Amino acid sequence: xxxxxxxQEKNExxxxxxxxxxxxxxxGGLAVGGALGSLIPFKDKTTNEDVKxxxxxxxxxxxxxxxxxxxxxxxxxxxxxxFPADDNGPGAKDLGxxxxxxxxxxxxxxxxxxxxxxPPFFKGEKVQGYQGRLRRREIFDIGLRELQNHSLxxxxxxxxxxxxxxxxxxxxxxxxxxxxLTTISPSGFFNMLRTATLEGAYSDPLYSGNRNMDGWKxxxxxxSQMAYTDVIDQEFKVIAPKSLKDHLGH
Amino acid sequence: MAKKLxxxxxxxxxxxxxxxxxxxxxxxxxxxxxxxERGKERKTEDYFMVHDxxxxxxxxxxxxxxxxxxxxFRGNEKLRALPMRQYGSFILGDNLGGSGVHWNGxxxxxxxxxxxxxxxxxxxxGKKKIPKDMTIQxxxxxxxxxxxxFDKFEKMAGISGEENPxxxxxxxxxxxxxxxxxxxxxxxxxxxxxxxxxPYNRPSGNLSEAYTNPDGVSxxxxxxxxxxxxxxxxxxxxxxxVVTVIPVAKKTGKFEIRTHSNVRRVLKSGNxxxxxxxxxxxxxxxxxxxxxxVVLTSYVFNNVxxxxxxxxxxxxxxxxxxxxxxxxxxxxxxxxxxxxxxEKEEFNTYAGAGALGMVLDDYNGDNFDHTKLDFxxxxxxxxxxxxxxxxxxxxxxxGTPTWGKEFxxxxxxxxNRMLSVGGQGASMPFKHHYLDLDPTYKDEFGDPLVRITxxxxxxxxxxxxxLNERCIEIMKEMGADLxxxxxxxxxxxxxxxxxxxxxxxxxxxxxxxxxxxxxxxQMWDAENVFAxxxxxxxxxxxYNPTGTVGALAYRAAExxxxxxxxxxxxx
Numbered sequence: 001x002x003x004x005x006x007x008q009e010k011n012e013x014x015x016x017x018x019x020x021x022x023x024x025x026x027x028g029g030l031a032v033g034g035a036l037g038s039l040i041p042f043k044d045k046t047t048n049e050d051v052k053x054x055x056x057x058x059x060x061x062x063x064x065x066x067x068x069x070x071x072x073x074x075x076x077x078x079x080x081x082x083f084p085a086d087d088n089g090p091g092a093k094d095l096g097x098x099x100x101x102x103x104x105x106x107x108x109x110x111x112x113x114x115x116x117x118x119p120p121f122f123k124g125e126k127v128q129g130y131q132g133r134l135r136r137r138e139i140f141d142i143g144l145r146e147l148q149n150h151s152l153x154x155x156x157x158x159x160x161x162x163x164x165x166x167x168x169x170x171x172x173x174x175x176x177x178x179x180x181l182t183t184i185s186p187s188g189f190f191n192m193l194r195t196a197t198l199e200g201a202y203s204d205p206l207y208s209g210n211r212n213m214d215g216w217k218x219x220x221x222x223x224s225q226m227a228y229t230d231v232i233d234q235e236f237k238v239i240a241p242k243s244l245k246d247h248l249g250h
Numbered sequence: 251m252a253k254k255l256x257x258x259x260x261x262x263x264x265x266x267x268x269x270x271x272x273x274x275x276x277x278x279x280x281x282x283x284x285x286x287e288r289g290k291e292r293k294t295e296d297y298f299m300v301h302d303x304x305x306x307x308x309x310x311x312x313x314x315x316x317x318x319x320x321x322x323f324r325g326n327e328k329l330r331a332l333p334m335r336q337y338g339s340f341i342l343g344d345n346l347g348g349s350g351v352h353w354n355g356x357x358x359x360x361x362x363x364x365x366x367x368x369x370x371x372x373x374x375x376g377k378k379k380i381p382k383d384m385t386i387q388x389x390x391x392x393x394x395x396x397x398x399x400f401d402k403f404e405k406m407a408g409i410s411g412e413e414n415p416x417x418x419x420x421x422x423x424x425x426x427x428x429x430x431x432x433x434x435x436x437x438x439x440x441x442x443x444x445x446x447x448x449p450y451n452r453p454s455g456n457l458s459e460a461y462t463n464p465d466g467v468s469x470x471x472x473x474x475x476x477x478x479x480x481x482x483x484x485x486x487x488x489x490x491x492v493v494t495v496i497p498v499a500k501k502t503g504k505f506e507i508r509t510h511s512n513v514r515r516v517l518k519s520g521n522x523x524x525x526x527x528x529x530x531x532x533x534x535x536x537x538x539x540x541x542x543x544v545v546l547t548s549y550v551f552n553n554v555x556x557x558x559x560x561x562x563x564x565x566x567x568x569x570x571x572x573x574x575x576x577x578x579x580x581x582x583x584x585x586x587x588x589x590x591x592x593e594k595e596e597f598n599t600y601a602g603a604g605a606l607g608m609v610l611d612d613y614n615g616d617n618f619d620h621t622k623l624d625f626x627x628x629x630x631x632x633x634x635x636x637x638x639x640x641x642x643x644x645x646x647x648x649g650t651p652t653w654g655k656e657f658x659x660x661x662x663x664x665x666n667r668m669l670s671v672g673g674q675g676a677s678m679p680f681k682h683h684y685l686d687l688d689p690t691y692k693d694e695f696g697d698p699l700v701r702i703t704x705x706x707x708x709x710x711x712x713x714x715x716x717l718n719e720r721c722i723e724i725m726k727e728m729g730a731d732l733x734x735x736x737x738x739x740x741x742x743x744x745x746x747x748x749x750x751x752x753x754x755x756x757x758x759x760x761x762x763x764x765x766x767x768x769x770x771x772q773m774w775d776a777e778n779v780f781a782x783x784x785x786x787x788x789x790x791x792x793y794n795p796t797g798t799v800g801a802l803a804y805r806a807a808e809x810x811x812x813x814x815x816x817x818x819x820x821x
Contacts, residue, residue: 082653082654086658088659109309114315115316115317115335115336116335116691118333118691125325127744129332129745130335130745131335171653201641202303203304204303219640220666226473227473227474228475228602229474231601232601232602233433235433236597247298247301
């Protein structure tokens with residue numbers, strides 16, 4: 001497997017060089033060459049030494065920007081139920097999904113910054129989409145509090161102290177709108193959590209989830225490759241994944 | 251008090267495909283053009299970190315900021331329209347190049363039937379075939395008249411393709427050969443051929459090989475990196491306005507692009523426009539740009555909104571069916587598709603290109619007999635290999651839960667074992683489908699948003715069902731082990747992505763009573779205003795619209811030149 005990956009990497013470097021060579025002719029005429037020039041230095045650079053140094057670097061991104069510790073643990077547990085560890089590979093917890101969600105909530109996404117949030121607010125038809133005044137970070141605050149309340153009501157325990165089956169039970173009540181809430185839609189909150197879980201499992205590791213690209217590896221997704229010209233017309237092939245970090249020169 | 255600038259020959263509102271093409275053509279012939287673009291500048295170097303599904307596909311990096319401006323929507327006139335607060339059904343491009351930057355590159359020519367849809371439908375099936383409120387009409391131009399402009403667009407963009415066996419006459423072959431095919435595409439070709447259908451490689455704006463166009467612009471070949479739709483191309487291999495027509499216009503020295511310039515009004519005196527008023531969004535300053543000719547080339551919604559706000563043209567009245575601005579809003583019927591799961595095979599579906607696909611037109615337009623069918627028109631059917639990115643593609647067979655153990659196991663198992671065959675259904679206009687100004691919701695400047703009143707009709711439900719059945723036949727022949735059953739089309743839902751093929755609102759035609767522009771996109775009611783884009787489509791076909799938008803833009807450029815010489819309404 002590892003050998004395969006190394007071989008693959010060599011092939012890819014060849015492809016890239018061949019591409020750059022071939023496309024040299026195409027950059028003439030009007031200036032439309034673009035990002036190409038800046039791509040040239042990027043790979044080929046990772047020496048064994050670099051890899052070694054990187055292993056000792058502490059990941060300072062594993063801290064919280066939005067959640068309280070209790071909220072963080074609940075999100076870790078809930079997302080693990082949505083996307084559990086199994087024979088295929090790690091679940092949401094080990095992929096860092098809760099960190100991903102925490103970091104997302106502290107930025108544009110959490111504030112619905114690029115969405116139309118102006119009044120008046122009216123309840124609409126389902127097909128008209130979300131019409132609430134609450135922003136995602138507020139929905140998470142309320143949703144997690146209600147998840148905790150529902151756990152206490154139904155099982156007299158904190159959500160994180162429930163066993164797996166009970167956690168699934170509580171989440172199912174949210175997913176199927178079997179909880180009575182006044183401020184938010186239980187299934188709306190659950191769906192947001194589910195979508196964010198998949199985003200955290202499969203987005204570039206740059207965003208603190210998909211740790212070690214294990215989400216991608218699990219489904220043989222090669223991440224960010226510059227070119228597939230050599231495999232596009234071939235039978236299925238596993239390619240060792242690359243992340244956006246691999247595109248930055250050192 | 252607005253600052254007033256010196257007059258120019260032509261002011262172009264919105265610099266995407268249509269604006270870029272018109273700027274290139276007019277400046278080459280010596281006219282001075284100013285392009286007003288509400289967004290920022292864009293260039294190929296911007297896409298250095300483009301392989302980022304979260305940022306571009308799910309956080310809409312290249313799209314319009316909805317906090318500043320959106321649209322409102324309702325299913326029918328009895329309902330209150332509410333704002334599209336988040337993206338869903340379609341995505342709106344922003345910045346230089348507009349939607350031409352994030353498109354996939356699928357480049358078709360609408361069918362001869364499309365341009366004469368009303369006459370041909372009546373001729374073959376009788377008047378009764380057209381339901382009471384279906385407002386289809388001929389376009390005031392024929393395919394043969396438009397052919398040279400399609401040809402021009404394809405050569406400029408370097409479209410890669412092969413002859414469509416059921417396609418209309420072409421004056422020349424595609425400028426570059428088709429893209430590579432893939433095992434999944436070959437499977438589709440073989441199955442379709444076995445079923446006596448007529449598959450061909452999808453015409454592509456992602457170059458199959460390095461190409462230099464007639465303007466002398468050279469571009470590199472596509473690398474099949476699988477990041478086209480919602481992304482910009484880091485190679486310049488995908489045809490977009492920024493790497494094709496805009497540099498040509500700039501090179502003349504006669505095209506000035508002003509970014510961060512959001513046009514709010516077309517100014518007029520009598521029956522003619524005198525220029526436009528826009529806001530410099532970096533300073534908030536109001537600026538007046540006088541011009542002899544005003545060309546509207548923003549996206550469908552803003553083209554319509556600008557005219558309605560400026561009081562140019564007769565607003566459409568859905569009760570009487572009179573008036574034209576906002577009339578015949580149409581969309582696309584996308585749900586007639588089939589998803590198949592393969593137990594024993596895996597595919598490189600992580601690789602691909604926006605326009606990479608195999609398509610057939612046996613069930614498109616009037617290529618098949620509709621006598622016993624409860625709908626008109628049809629759709630193209632295709633397998634696409636645009637690249638299955640992992641956040642957005644977690645299809646599991648029907649019956650699998652949407653989360654938890656079984657979901658995860660199946661979503662991982664089928665990640666590379668799932669193929670779909672999709673029908674892209676045409677969308678017919680109806681009397682009660684239209685665009686107007688919302689009475690309640692405003693944009694960042696306090697101007698009303700555009701309001702969409704639209705829903706699917708029986709025509710659409712029947713068409714989706716029919717296309718789904720055809721897709722299933724093909725998928726079966728392809729050997730899928732499991733095929734998802736058909737789901738009813740249901741009501742139009744603005745929350746799920748379907749297609750950014752919004753059309754109509756300033757439609758073209760032969761008569762001023764029933765259309766807003768003539769076949770040069772010149773406004774009947776204001777001869778020095780040209781409104782160019784998919785706004786001109788009286789209905790939407792079973793194809794992606796850009797090829798036809800491009801052809802209409804070349805046609806409009808020619809019209810503007812003759813108007814400049816002769817004046818008056820062009821015939």
